[in-house]
Amino acid sequence: MATPHNEAKMGDYAETVLLPGDPLRAKYIADNFLEDVVQVNGVRGALGFTGTYKGHRISVQGSGMGIPSMSIYINELVKEYGVKTIMRVGSFGGMAPDLQLGDVVLASGGSTDSSVVANTFGPGIYYSTVPDFKLLDIAYHTAKELDIPVTVGNIFAADRFYNDEIDMQKLSDYGVLGTEMEVAGLYLLGAKLKIQTLDILTCSDHIFRGEALSSAERQTSFANMMHVALETAIKNETH
């Protein structure tokens, strides 16, 4: 059934959905990596498509920026459209000294300053948000097979893109690889809704060195991440 944010009908989405923040990245993925593509959503410009990859049905949906926006799409994809597996394919700001622009990261944990985790469990509980291990395992070994270097580790989901209150250096000192705005919400919803989730990311800038891909490069230079995500999707389906 259609929702306030999604005009798709039941059955329009595949069981596996790739979830970039940027709706134009969703279109780019559909245009360049999928076949037999149909647009299933355009409400608010949050573009969603379903097509096939190597004969396997797969969807891609723009989620917007930040946990609140993404949560709307995930809740509806799961509850209204029966989606079972969601892999976010996003950009992040590198913090680890050895990360380079374009590097792919698999988030094995999600830290956050978002109240969404604290508000779920109440005071005194510091819940660790983690991905589905099967997806993480497949993605890691798929990247190895494809000869795509990946780094696995903790990612920080910031509620604010612009902030000077968070001690990013301290997070980095404690092993956090980089920052984006969704990972902890993605993994929290994975646990709540009993679906598989994984955050696969490309380093779009380095927050300490001041290096950055242009917005056009961000949209198009994510081929390695996409190959890992798509091959993981079909192996996950067939294993």
Ligand SMILES: O=P(O)(O)O[C@H]1O[C@H](CO)[C@@H](O)[C@H]1O
């Ligand atoms: O490139 P996407 O997937 O949107 O991800 C990152 O980019 C946005 C901020 O520019 C946030 O959504 C952040 O998580």
Ligand SMILES: O=c1cc[nH]c(=O)[nH]1
């Ligand atoms: O620095 C960055 C880069 C991408 N996304 C973010 O949220 N932060």
